Amino acid sequence: MKKRQWVIALVGVLAVGMLSGCGNAAQTSSSTSSKTTKMATSSSASSTDPKLAKDEAILKKAQQLNVDGKYKQSNKQLSSIDLADLSKKGFGALKTEFFALQKSNDKFLLKKHKQSKTASTTKSGTAAASSKTTTPATNHRFDGYSKFVGDYTFYNYDSDRPQSDLSIASDGTVTQNNNDGSAYYGTATIKASSATGILSYDVSTGTNDTKTIHANVEVDVVWDSDNEHETYYGYTSYDGNSVLTDGNTYDGNLVNEVWIK
Structure with missing residues (x-):
């Protein structure tokens, strides 16, 4: 009788061990599956556009x-x-x-x-x-006109046109960088202006809507490459940015060159 009880007890212990092993295996499998899922998700999230x-x-x-x-x-x-x-x-x-x-x-x-x-x-x-x-x-320095010194971006950017950005230094040195990596260099003079009816964009709207402006200054640039003169009219937009425009039309209803600081 005691022997039979001992056998039954042994069978019970083995059964509990097997169930415990299955539980651990299931837990390990679940953990591995979860880790794999997380890695896949992380890989997907970090994949580069x-x-x-x-x-x-x-x-x-x-x-x-x-x-x-x-x-x-x-x-x-x-x-x-x-x-x-x-x-x-x-x-x-x-x-x-x-x-x-x-x-x-x-x-x-x-x-x-x-x-x-x-x-x-x-x-x-x-x-x-x-x-x-x-x-x-000729005094090329922009003394008294520091508002118009600095870096400008070509407004109404068009990859088919050369203009990219424009820089005017306080000594009147001008650099125009172009979309093809080239650059134009020149020297500018500046003077007060009261010219009216100058064509520009309404830059404060971020659209191609045009308007006429009252100029505050006139900036004359002489380009080194061909000694060509180019005139820009400077003014302050409604949102406080300094703007330069050449006032010329382009492609019918657009403005040729407008730069915003």
């Missing part, structure tokens, strides 16, 4: 060109990124890096341009001095 990945690759090339001192080529790489992408969700970090790199390139290009102009003046020697004695000096 193909367009973002492409733009990041372009930015990386542009950054390396900047490190190598190839600033024009770096800007050319940047120009292949569609600026409309930078306003999309998830492109915030790229947008910050894009404009920081572009500003770095422009800074070095402007420095090279100034050095080139200084070298050219030095080489002119006596001729330059003679010119100064016979030609009235």
Whole structure:
């Protein structure tokens, strides 16, 4: 009788052990399944937008060109990124890096341009001095007009047109960067203006709606490449931004060049 009870007890212990093992196996399986699901979800969440990945690759090339001192080529790489992408969700970090790199390139290009102009003046020697004695000096500095000094963006951006951004330094040095990575350099003079009826965009609306403005200043730029003069009329928009317009029509009902600071 005792032997039979011992056998029954042994069978019971084995049964409990088996059930416990099954429970642990089920728990382990459930844990593994949950972990796999989480990994899959994480992988899906961190997967990169193909367009973002492409733009990041372009930015990386542009950054390396900047490190190598190839600033024009770096800007050319940047120009292949569609600026409309930078306003999309998830492109915030790229947008910050894009404009920081572009500003770095422009800074070095402007420095090279100034050095080139200084070298050219030095080489002119006596001729330059003679010119100064016979030609009235022009003050290119924007003293008293600091509101119109700084970086401007081309309003009503169009990738088919060359203009990208414009920079006016306090000494009147002007740099226009273009969508193909090239740049134009020039020198500007500024004076007060009361011109009225000048064509511009209603920039405070973010639309292509045109309007006529009352100018506060007139900015005359002489481009180094061809000695061509270009006149812009400056004013302050309703939302407080400084705006430059050439007042000319483009493609029928648009304005040729409007820059907003």
